[in-house]
Amino acid sequence: MNFLSRCILTCLSLFCVLSTAFAQQNGRKRESFNEGWKFHLGHAADATKDFNYGLVNIFAKSGKTDSTAIAPAFNDTGWKSLQLPHDWAIELPFENRDNENLKDHGFRPVGGLFPQNSIGWYRKSFAIAAADSGRRFSITFDGVFRDAKVWINGFYLGGNESGYVGFTRDITDYMSFKTPNVMVVRVDATQAEGWFYEGAGIYRNVWLNSYDNLHIADDVFVHTDVKGNAATVTLEATIENQGLTAATGSFYANITDRNGKLVGKTQLQNFTIGQSGRQLVKQQLMINAPQLWSIEQPYLYHIKPIVSVNGKQTDSRDIHFGVRTIEIKPDGVFLNGKHVKIKGTNNHQDHAGLGAALPDYLQYYRIALLKQFGSNAYRTSHHAPTPELLDACDSLGMLVLDEQRLLNSSPEYMDQFERLLKRDRNHASVFLWSIGNEEGYAQTNSYGKRIAQTLLAKQRELDPTRTSTYAADLANVFTGVNEVIPVRGFNYRQTGVADYHKDHPGQPIIGTEMGSTLSTRGIYVKDTVRAYLPDQDISAPWWASRAEEWWPLAATNSYWLGGFIWTGFDYRGEPTPYKWPNVNSHFGVMDVCGFPKNLYYYYQSWWKDEDVLHLSPHWNWPGKQGQIIPVWVNTNADDVELFLNGKSLGKKIMPRNSHLQWDVAYQPGVLKAVATRNGKKINGQVKTTGAAYKIKLSPSKNVLLADGRDAVVVNVSVVDKNGLEVPDALNMINFSSLGDARIIGVGNGDPSSHEADQMDGNWQRSLFNGYCQLIIRAGKTAGNVVVKATSPGLMPGQTGLVLK
Incomplete structure (x- = not known):
């Protein structure tokens, strides 16, 4: 069994554990809210095409939403039915205009130039049993791009500006238990946040939460202190009483190992909380001879804080955590006392065929691919990551540099930073925070210094167990942010690291962005017409470097903590050095599908302690x-x-x-x-191979959960009559599937391809230098699925999947 297959089995096991955990939490339910949505584009410049939004005074009276798409009685039968996560930008055709913002977002026509494509409306109708009328309800959106406004049954719940940080809204007061409830979300993607493809829509998971009036709030904090052969686990939780009278109860917590075996239990703590009151509880528990979380053995425990009244459990949480120590010193990162050279990658969040709307399984698939070539760290450039990405890093053993979107201490961005810290601080994989990236207007002046001090104070308040860095595109400069940042981050400028270290020997240094080799998979001659670059470590932009220019410095000098390549995967947008027809980057050591380029094997040679021998190019x-x-x-x-x-x-x-x-x-x-x-x-x-003869399908796994959410990646190639893969094949491949599973995206890694990523039927994609890819999502009916691929002049290929 290869490494990726082992990782996939780990993923399946984790999914099962989490599903069981959700089902077993007495008193609390966390249900997927991804199915049954309706969608329609609005219009940012024409209110009549935006369902009268902006014409009707919807804020005059609470719940008054007549004549708009917000009204519960609005007829949405003509709207598109879909399942979340959803990215409407990836569905749009490419638009060739000489516009910098359009270029950097992959030439997808979303934004100020395209008001007809920049507003999306979502509606969902759902019923709640009358027996649950005494409970509380909330809705959690893990990520909406961008500027979301949410209503339920016509009542406004509020907005969320960030395209990356999730948000939760209490919906209890607006619930109907006799008639269906209607949730409406208006998404405005007119304004971008980054200079790369960001997608548009409700592109992450949505959850419906129900729980008792007396419950544990969302900001539980679990951290550990390891000394000798024992670990102290500290639990900090807020008990909240949203009932109409005072409440008396008890609080305790269980810790179990990965198999569910009880490891320990805290002392029972009694409390009384007044109406609308909150109480912070802090408890500790010792684990003797703990299994430590590490990159090689990412062992996770579960802690279950529990609230009970008169011996009856009213609420509980299930939080997985790792026992480990992290120390960041001028001479290295030390995980559990062992020196770890950071061999990291930067990545945006889009994938071939899917845009930004990835099924959870794809997070595990991508992290497994990064681990295969020896990477041990992941920087979430430049935004709050998808929660399931951190789950994948926790369970597969990948360190994470978790990054704030913007260097700003205004109430809006402090709130975003606080939500990021509270959401992610329990993850064992997170070893370092980043407060921002390349803020040229603030990083070297007093504004940047003061903003950084405010953000750092908040980080230490909410997570004193870790420290922070900042990604600076500066050489030997110590002003502004760098005066106060604990760990100095370098974006490129690697020739200035030695001098900076000499001047500031007590400040740890990490390469937050390094490398940036430009290459196109399977191409060996520069092609300015099709916007391709040779697939070797030859080209880099003026501000960056090739792999062999930065890595020898990091590998041989102890004052380098290591660094993060720009990037692990190609991504849409920011085409460099070309513009159209190029629609995505060339920076990845893998393309947007995850197919390796030759640079992949350079890093694998020096990042893994196993035999590596790779020849390139192909021999056709x-x-x-x-x-x-x-x-x-x-x-x-x-x-x-x-x-x-x-x-x-x-x-x-x-x-x-x-x-x-x-x-x-x-x-x-x-x-x-x-x-x-x-x-x-x-x-x-x-x-040297013969001519293409037969299509070959290679699924990343053969067994899927019949839960309507699981997914599989199917890689496609063609072989000659001797079974050798043909590396320069460009055939168009047509796809179909039989059974309860559907194709949701296709890609091939060609940075200049303008083929559709998504289709309503008649799925197809051309091979690019021997490969293409399709992603399939499982349905809910157990049974067999057959995926077929055909192409004129080739023997067809097929593969079987099983849904359980």
Whole structure:
């Protein structure tokens, strides 16, 4: 079983554990609210096309929403039915205009230039049993892009400006128990927050919560202190009484291991809380000989704080946490006392075919791909991450640098920062906070210094167990933010790190953005017409560096904590150095599908302690017999000898943190490398293939949960008659599926492709240099699913899936 398959099994186990945990929380329910929505575009510049929003005075009287889409009786039968998460921007056709904002968002026509595409309306009707009329209800949106306003049964619940930080609203007072309830969300994506693809819509999960009037608030904080062979677990929780009379009850907490075995229980603590009162409780529990959370063994415990009245449980939470220590010193990051060089990646949140609306499974899939090439850390650039991303990092063993969207201490952004801290501080994977990124208008002056001090004070207040950095695109500069930030972050400018360390030896230094090699998977000649760059560590923009320029510095100097590559995956928007027809970045060590580029194997050579030997390019070069082909070898071996069709082309010593290169006169056949590592022989080869013959489908797993939410990635290639994958194939592939599962997106990693990512039917995608991909979401009916792929002139391919 390969690494990715093991990770997938871990994911399945986690999903089962979480589902069981939700079901077993007596008194509290947290139910997915993703299904049964209706959607329609509005209009940012024409109120009549925006369902009269802006024409009707909806704030004159509470609940008065007649003649708008907010009204419960509004007829939405003609609206599109869909399941969340949903990103309407990815459904739009590309728009070629010479506009910087449009370019940076992947040429998707959303924003001020496109008022007809920038407002989205969502409606959902749902019933609540009369037996639950004495309970409290709230709704949680994990992420809406952007500027969301929410109503229920015509009553306004409030708005949320951030496109990334989630929000919860109490809906108890507005619930109907006799007739269906109607929730309405208006999303305004006119204004962007970043300079990269951000999507549009309710693109993360939504949850309906129900619980007792006497309950545990959302801001539970769990942290640990390890000394010797024991750990003290501290639980801080707020008990809230939203009943109409005072309440008396008891509070305690259970800790269980990953198998549900009881590890310990806190002392029972009695309380009395007045009407609309809150009480903070703080309890501690010792775990002897704890299993420590680490990158290699990401062990998670569960803590269940419980409130009971007269011996009857009224509320509980189920929080997974890890026991571990993090120390950040000038000479390194130490996890459980062990030095860890940070081998990280920056990433935005979009994926091929899906835009920003990823099923939860895709978070695990992507983190597993990053771990496969040796990455141990993830920077959430530049925004609050999806909660399930942190769950994936917790369960798979990936450190996280968790980042605030904007360096700002106004009430709006302090509120966003506080929500981020409270939501994410229980995650074992989070080892460091970031208060911002490249704030050129503030980072070097007194504004930036004062804002940073305010944000840092809030971070220490809400999470004294960690510290913070800031991503500065500056060399040896100590003014502004850098005067007060505990950990100095460098975005590029790596040649200034040594001088900065010399001047400030007591301040830890981390590369918050490094590298930025520009490459296109499977392309080996610069192509300015199609906007492609060679798939090797050759090109970088003026402000950045190639992999072999920054990593040797970080690898060999202890004052580098390590660094984060820009980026792990390609992403939509910010095309560099080209504009149209290029619609996404070239920065990733993998493309937007997660297919590796050759740079992937450079990092794998020096980031993993296992045998690596990779040759590039492929060996299909018809018409180039006798022409020189530069051959790159990425390996961590001691030496390499290269052979073409059995003839030696010479042996070379492998320099550390580098690569080897031969100029080879092309002849079809077998190009083989024989390497020696620690006295052991390692072999690798590329081989000339025949013509494309048959389609091959490779699912990331074969068993899915029949829960309507699980998903699978199916990678597509073509093979010749000998079963060899054809690396330069460009065939158009058509897809269909039979059974209770549906295709929700397709992609191929081509940064200049203008093919549709999503379709209403007749799914298809061309191969790009041998590969394309489809993503399938499970239905709710157990049984078999067959996925088929066809293409003119090729033998069809198919794969079977099982829904359980």
